Amino acid sequence: MVYSALLLGALAAAPAFGQTFRRTAACPKLGCVFPPDQTDFIAGQTFDLRIEVQAPVNGSEAYNNGQVDENFSVKIGGEGGELVDIAQFFGLSDPKLEKYNFTYYEDLFAEDAHAPTPVNVAAKSYRNLQLHTPGTYELVLTYNNGDTTKATWTVADLAEQKKAKNVIFFVGDGMAGSMLSAARLLGHKTINGKYQSKLKLDEAPGYGSQMTHSLDSFITDSANSASALFSGKKMTVNGLNAYTVRFAIRFKISKQPADDRASTGVSLVDSQPSLTLSSSTGKAFGDPKVETIFEMFRRIEGGQVGIVSKAYIADATPAASQRSQYTAVIEQYLTGVAGNYSWFPWEGVDLLFGGGAENFLPGPGNNNVSQFDRWASEGYQVGYTKTELEAFDNAQRALAIFTRGNISTWLDQNIYTDLLDLAITPQGERGARDQPGLKDMTLKAIDILHTRAKERNTGFMLMSEAALIDKEMHVLDIDRALGEVLELDDTVRATLKHLEEIGELEDTLIVVTADHGHGFDVFGSADTKYLQQQESDRAKRNAIGTYQNSGLSAYQVPQDVLATNHTIFDSPQGEGFPVTWDPRYTIAHGWAAFPDHREDFEVNTDHERLPAVKNTTGYFFNPEDNQRGFAMTGNLGTGEGQGVDVPVYAFGPGHEYFRGVMNSPDLAFKVALALDLGKSSNVTASYKK
Amino acid sequence: MVYSALLLGALAAAPAFGQTFRRTAACPKLGCVFPPDQTDFIAGQTFDLRIEVQAPVNGSEAYNNGQVDENFSVKIGGEGGELVDIAQFFGLSDPKLEKYNFTYYEDLFAEDAHAPTPVNVAAKSYRNLQLHTPGTYELVLTYNNGDTTKATWTVADLAEQKKAKNVIFFVGDGMAGSMLSAARLLGHKTINGKYQSKLKLDEAPGYGSQMTHSLDSFITDSANSASALFSGKKMTVNGLNAYTVRFAIRFKISKQPADDRASTGVSLVDSQPSLTLSSSTGKAFGDPKVETIFEMFRRIEGGQVGIVSKAYIADATPAASQRSQYTAVIEQYLTGVAGNYSWFPWEGVDLLFGGGAENFLPGPGNNNVSQFDRWASEGYQVGYTKTELEAFDNAQRALAIFTRGNISTWLDQNIYTDLLDLAITPQGERGARDQPGLKDMTLKAIDILHTRAKERNTGFMLMSEAALIDKEMHVLDIDRALGEVLELDDTVRATLKHLEEIGELEDTLIVVTADHGHGFDVFGSADTKYLQQQESDRAKRNAIGTYQNSGLSAYQVPQDVLATNHTIFDSPQGEGFPVTWDPRYTIAHGWAAFPDHREDFEVNTDHERLPAVKNTTGYFFNPEDNQRGFAMTGNLGTGEGQGVDVPVYAFGPGHEYFRGVMNSPDLAFKVALALDLGKSSNVTASYKK
Known part of the structure; x- marks a missing residue:
């Protein structure tokens, strides 16, 4: 179908009712505030504030021929109190004005016609802020001769008592409730309608569900949803604990498969999606960031922090600003985001176990730096096999990367082991047979974190991700996906047992949830012999x-x-x-x-x-x-989304917080409550490497 | 593809690995016990025991040329105690031996070749039994020269206290968790990732999920799953609080759409599926029955019992032995199952509101009896419109049937009201515009039950079913299905408010769940304007x-x-x-x-x-x-199934019982616990009409 220039002109002039693409997420007016209206904070949680004033050159929101107002003002005050200038309120000097521009399409018709809308932007970022007093705050951005964008923020109440010393947070990437029903069906037997054994998750004393939608769309992805779980803030899709406000730029990424190497139809040894940010502030981690509960725990208690994943470790869930910035994400695990601007120092994770050696090896993408060498020079034990993992000294920090890309699935590691001949070692050779499973990595991580925490009289936090559930669901490989679900359940069972053995069960909150779901169901059985014939x-x-x-x-x-x-x-x-x-x-x-x-x-x-x-x-x-x-014949060209609420399971001290229907950011607040992370002043503790 | 007689012979002679069809549900050996091994009972719950000994004439289980053992024995005893003859244990005389035969196919190949396996059966039914002492019981059926089939039964502990006086049990037929996510998306608004209002169900203090599988298959239907919820016993598909053991007969029903008038592709004004039971005991309600919690409540407390549904009222969920026996089900609401054999007297429900006048009108299927007349002669107020419903005397029992088939959907009653021109009145005329919604029926039901219960110093139980969710899902009419979900949520909201107004909120347990789910999800948005062009x-x-x-x-x-x-x-x-x-x-x-x-x-x-x-x-x-x-192009020829766990919501006294992952029968036990229905002796109270 061909559209005339006349029709396109009419489309551009008429009010645009498009919502496939938006000018900027969570910014319906031309003045944008991030974190936006209705954001909740943990008391003392560090965050950046980004203000943007935008002027579209044409289209339904065209303003002043694209001339942007650079003389905006921002005021803030506590509930009912006087509003004062934002820099004064936080005791900062006013930051430098930034200017950039971007383009977006108003709808699919505009995209087909290659008729973009350019937008000019003036912006300011206020970095490294904290709000300590529980209650509500009012922020007012005034621009364009008196227009205002308001944001009401709420700082949550402090905990009355610290319930848990340690937290282990398991994430089943893409694990919908229907997959747990299916996994139970494969892994456990019924007699006369009664399961003779059950999933360990079925026994969780804390049980609820959480809504996974993003800040500005009702379908999320793994980056944004991990941010909600770990920072307590809904983000835009692809945002990792940072508001990646340039929605229109990221739209182009969405034309790439969202989960690059396992997305439907993409070769499993495919390369990464290309991400080119065209704006002047488009550098990685330039976006306004929010402190995660892991970072807070480290800052406030000097606690031990570990990350385990079966995916290439630079992928979405384990990482914490914008997805697909692989090298930057890895560097961030080690040194935080201090390099870019004033932010709290980060002394490196205590351990990082996973796949994705390709992002650690020297190459043009990372100035030919070997991250393995970098981490070793920082004192990390470095390993490449399950054997080396198990030999790690529990008192020392550790990096272990077992494969070039993702770690092999549970099914391939345990049942169809001939397929390991195709798995690629970190060094690039086929036949990566000495790989650990999620349980191996998790239990070793607990041993290291526990040993180090005990020596330092702190607690520990571990994020362990069953990351391949989602990747296998994207390629409709249900057996491999359900193998990963059963492996996660087995890992939770073994974790509870191991915590009891080492005397930490009473002090450890365990939370298990998914970052999002998949529309999936078992609807019957198939007689494969009959089908084949x-x-x-x-x-x-x-x-x-x-x-x-x-x-x-x-x-x-x-x-x-x-x-x-x-x-x-x-x-x-x-x-x-x-x-x-x-x-x-x-x-x-x-x-x-x-x-x-x-x-x-x-x-x-x-x-x-x-x-x-x-x-x-x-x-x-x-x-x-x-x-x-x-x-x-399908209903999708290139990918798959998901909109269903996902289950939440909790064991241990504070499990009772995780009951009923929740929103994804609630989980970060509940973990903070159990750990007593909310503070009425800026608390920092020293961390001993 | 053509199979030779030789191949079929080989198939029949070899061990059969089929599971599409089974000889008899929950009976892997040739001796069958219903209720089967691992059944749990509420103390004092009435039940029938059916014993069958089967002899297949040919096939993988062929026995003695089909000569069946008529000299079987059944013994039972308490845990560790001596086993005694079953009739002696229950103080009964030994029942008459029944004999019948049926046929089934061992697998799809046998079906294609029309090569059935005949089975001869000898059976005995022991009616109207109760077990009063909590603990386990052992039952042993001995047959075929020493073979045994054992069953261990457990009688649950008594309640320590009565928590609730009234129970309202809402069922969303086919309401998967993903549909609640979708309904929330339609009915409530998010700003910056936060819902500004939520489903009433989202606020339930009791939240869990339940497994819906049947006694002998991992996919259930509405009949079997309602039985599990209301009797605490998993049944076979199509079984309504009765073990419909003749699986091979019912297989043929499954070739009919499971939800007759709304199944995928079936005309909405289609007639009922034909059900012809060929066996000698195949009459309706001949199967071994189990007392529901509604029946127990009436027997023990003389309590008020009401049933409300948007479906034709003889359909699966509201009814309580075998589905599709419409006339018998309606008669049962009024007079119970006492007609068939010795069972407790049933004095009729207090109210019955729904659709399905066709099953109440005189016709050849019910000896030309008008059920409307029958109910009126029993003293029921009878109504056919919302206006008549609202005018009912709250002190009198009532029957109201508003449409020939199902009541119109919420969407048609509220938005696309022109479609009501097509809706058929009970009298058979088009234009049934004076119909109530689920909320209207439920609130009126509460008023009648509450008024009558107060006068009699009893409590009440109400089952209210959002029955059309499932019917609309079967025809992929998502807007109508979600309208029904939102109507259910609105009804729960109004119910809580109304209970508070009449002073019953503190005494009323409200449970909301589904009988089964659907594999459904929202995965994005669709630009319908773009799609059309x-x-x-x-x-x-x-x-x-x-x-x-x-x-x-x-x-x-x-x-x-x-x-x-x-x-x-x-x-x-x-x-x-x-x-x-x-x-x-x-x-x-x-x-x-x-x-x-x-x-x-x-x-x-x-x-x-x-x-x-x-x-x-x-x-x-x-x-x-x-x-x-x-x-x-689909993956199903004629219908749709579902295997996912479904959510459970509870409000009011005893809501805390409904937390975590449950099995469907657990819900009946939890309601019984809240109502203190378990009794250590045979308790009967008089019920005043």
Whole structure:
């Protein structure tokens, strides 16, 4: 369809009702305040304030021919009190005015017509602020001859008592509640409607759910949602504990798959998405940042902090300003963001275990610096294998990176181990067989953190991420995804046991949640033998049994035994795992959003799944994938989103805070409450490396 | 594909690994006990025991040429005690031996080849039993020269105190957690990531989830799952508080759509599925029954009991032995199941409000009896309109049936009201405009129950079902389904308020849950204007915005206002409903299981949706449905199932019992605990009509 210039002119002149793209997230007027209206703070939580005044050159919000007002003012005051100049309020000198510009499209029609709207911006950043007195604050930005943008902020009450000394925060990336139902079905057996064993998560005394939407969109991604969980602030998509206000720039990133190496149809050894920020302040970490609960814990208590993930460690959830800035994220783990501007010193994480050696190796992207060498020179033990991990001195800080990209899935590490021949070592060789699982990394992390915390009389915080759940869901590889869910549950079980052994169970709050979900469900069973023997797509679909014809889980009996058999068969991988991964009767399952693909409901034993491949116009059926399956035309070209609330599980002191329906930022506040992180003055403790 | 007789012979002779069809649910050996092993009972809960010994004539379990053992014995005893003959234990005379036979297919190959397995059965039913002493019991069935089938039963501990006088149990049929996320998105507005108002359910102090699987399959339906919620026993699919053991017979029903008038592709004015039981004991309510908590409450306290549903009232959830036996179910509301055999007398529900007049009218299916006349002669007020409902005397029992089939959806009653011209009155005329909503029915039900309970110094129990959620989900009519969810939430809000007004809030436990879920999710927004103007299916899919491009809910602003606007606009339907139902940017959504259909992401304003229609080989695209949409080939021929855990919300005394991850039968036990229904002797109270 072709649009005339006349029609486009009309579109541009009329009020734009577009919402696919927005000028700037969380800024409906031309004056923007970040953190925005209705932000909540932990008392004493450090943050940056960014003020922008924008002037679109054309389009529905065109202002003053794009001439931007540089003479804006910002005032703030406590509830009911007098408003004073922001710099005066915080005892700062007024920062330098920044100017830049960007462009965006008002809607899809404008994009098709390549008719962007340029926007000029004047901005100021106020760095390293804290609010200590609980209550509400009013901020008023005045611009454009009297227009105002107001923000009411609330500082949460202080804790009445410190409940927990340590916190372990598990994140199942993309782990919807429906996946836990499915994982239970694979890993545990029912007899007459009763599970004979359950997920460890099913036993959590604290149980709730949380809403994952972002600051300015109802679908989130892993970066933004991790920020909400760890800083207590909803961010924009791709924002990592920082308000990445240049929405229009990031829009272009969204045309790349959101989870680069595992997104639907992207080769698993693909390169990173290219991110080019065109604005003058577009450097990494230039955006207004908010202190995470991990940073607060370190600053206030000098506590031990560890990060474990099965993904390449520079990926979204473990990191803390803008996603996809891999080298910068890694450097930040070591030295914080102090380099860019005045911020609290960061003495480095106590441990970092994961994949993604490619971001640590010297290359043009990071000035040919080996991050392995850098970390070693800072006194870190450095390891590349599970064997080296286990040999680490528990009293010393440690970096361990086991693979070039993501760590191999639980399924490949434990069942289809021939696939490890394809896994790439940090050094770039095929055959990375000496890899740890999430449980290995987590338990070793606890040992190091506990040993070091005990010596220093502090507590510890650990973030452990089952990161591959999401990556496997994006490629519709359900068996690998559910293997990761079961591995997470097994890791939580082992963690509780290990904490009891080392005497820390009573003092440790454990929180398990997801950063977002996936629209996924099991809706029956599939007789794969029958499916394979049918010739038409239509006939293959008759292999699906729903309702009573779904039967019982065939994953909990050997292949030649009926699922109705009441015998409890042991899994070779221990409690909570399937007895077999390729029964004749598998789970029939589906997604709410997916690309074109073929479905055969069988485990992929020879390779990880790749349902769709890209050609010049988008993602289509991969002719190599599931050749015996039936075709499904999708509803998505290139990716997948998710909008469902996700479950929250909590064990240990303070678990009772994590009950009922929550919003994602609430979790950071509840952790802060349990740890007593809110402070009525600027508290800093020394951290001993 | 053609199978030779030889191959079929081989299939029949080899061990069968089929599980699509089973010989009998929850009976892996040839001796069956219902209630089966691992059943839990409320102390004093009445139940039937059914024993079957089966002899397959051929197939993998062929026994003695199909000659069945008629000389089986059944013994029972308390934990560690001596086992005694079952009739002696319960002080009964030994029941008459029943004999019947049925056939089933061992798997899909056998079905395609029309090669059934006949099974001969000898059976005994022991009726009207109770176990009063908490603890475990052992039952042993001995048959076939020494084979045994054992069952261990547990009677739950008695309550320490009575917490609640009244219980209101809301069921959202098919209401998955993801639908609540979606309903919140339509009915409530976010500003900067914070909901400015929330679902009433979001505020529930008791919050958990429950597993919905059935006794012998991992996918349930509404009948079986309602049984679990109300009797505390998992049943087979289609079983309503009764073990419908003849699985092989019911298999044929499953070839009918499970939810007859609203199933995918079935005409909304279609007739009921035909159910023909071929066995000698196949009469309705012949199956072994279990007393529900409603029946216990009436028997023990003489309490008031009401049932409200938006579906035709003889449908699954409200009713209490086998689904689809419509006339029998209605008769049962009035007179119980006493007619068939010795069971407690049932003096009739106090009120029954819903749709489905067709099952009340005289016809060949019910001996030409008008149930309206029958109920009126029993002293019930009878009404057919909302006006008549509101005029009911609160002191008298009442029957109100408002439509021929289901009551109209909230969307049609409130927004697209022209569609009420098509709604059929109980008398069979088009234009049923004087219909109540769920809130109207529920509040009136509370008034009647409360008035009558107060006069009699008893409590009351009400079951109120948002029954059309599921029916609209089956036809992929998401707007109507979410309208029903919002109506349920609004009804809960109004119920809490009304209970406070009449002074019953402190004494009333409110539980809200679903009987099962749907694999459904919102994964982005759709620019419907853009979608309509694209010509190819492929290009239409580009109208979907995911992640940050999803934007904010456009249902909370008028059509010409951007969703980013921070103004709170009032909905014409009040708090918690959309401002507009047909914004340009709608929710992009999908299902895990669906038939072939077209998707345009627009509300159907002219008719309820019908995505697929049946031809001789199954369900295909309905050429009339969503003509501007893009095509999606499905993964199901005729229906849809669901396997996800569903949320549980509780308010009022005893709400704390409903926290964490539960199994569906647990809910009946928790209600019994709050009401103190467990009794150590046979308690009966008189009920005054």
